[in-house]
Amino acid sequence: IALGHDLGHTPFGHAGEAVLNRLMSEGFHHVVQSVRVVEVLENQNRGLNLTREVVDGIARHSKGRGNIIRGAERLPSTLEGQLVRISDIIAYVNHDTDDALRGGVLRPSDIPARLRKVLGHTHSQRIARAVKDIIRNTNLDHEPKIMMSEEMEQALLQMRDFLWDRVYDNPTVHDEFIKCQRLIEELFHLLCSSDELYLKATGSEPEGNQRARRRAVCDFIAGMTDRYAIGLFKAIHLPMPWPVEMIRMK
Incomplete structure (x- = not known):
């Protein structure tokens, strides 16, 4: 699932996706394209004959600007798919934050203090805190679902929205x-x-x-x-x- 979930991503991410979505009469979405790659295009257009669970995990990994777990629609049906979904936002929020800091689009002090307090101040801190939070809050004997604390989930969502406003929509x-x-x-x-x-x-x-x-x-x-x-x-x-x-x- 992790290997296949981003196969449909275009060059230049959302920029490329927006163009292909406009040019194709049936539209374009990287999730649909990821499924198309493994189901149709690979293996000389015969597909890879993956299990339904793997295809489901690929198809449902994306959140857009929606929720991660609580209130989310169409969560993956397997724990593996849920883990990829939750890992995906942790990865891209952290990588995009680092890229923005390196590129001078953001300064560390620009990130709201409340988010730094929950998520951490460095790349390694942010990854470690998120992973530990998932381990602490997932109890498969109680509920078969990969979970994180509401505080961590909200902080990630707010950081994602902050990046949209301050980085992705930045004039440069x-x-x-x-x-x-x-x-x-x-x-x-x-x-x-x-x-x-x-x-x-x-x-x-x-x-x-x-x-x-x-x-x-x-x-x-x-x-x-x-x-x-x-x-x-x-x-x-x-x-x-x-x-x-x-x-x-x-």
């Missing part, structure tokens, strides 16, 4: 967000319109009808890393240094 971050969206949209349209480029990039002949072509391009882009998407964009639009020198010699 937003400018980069727009650049990423333009790159993804440009790649999408180029791969949909050029048979030669599609064949060169994917190694496959393009699909016969436009709907199938757009679906294949969407799958291809969704499987890219940030670095791969940037590299492909550069390869399409920027000349290589040595051919330029040869051109000058002519």
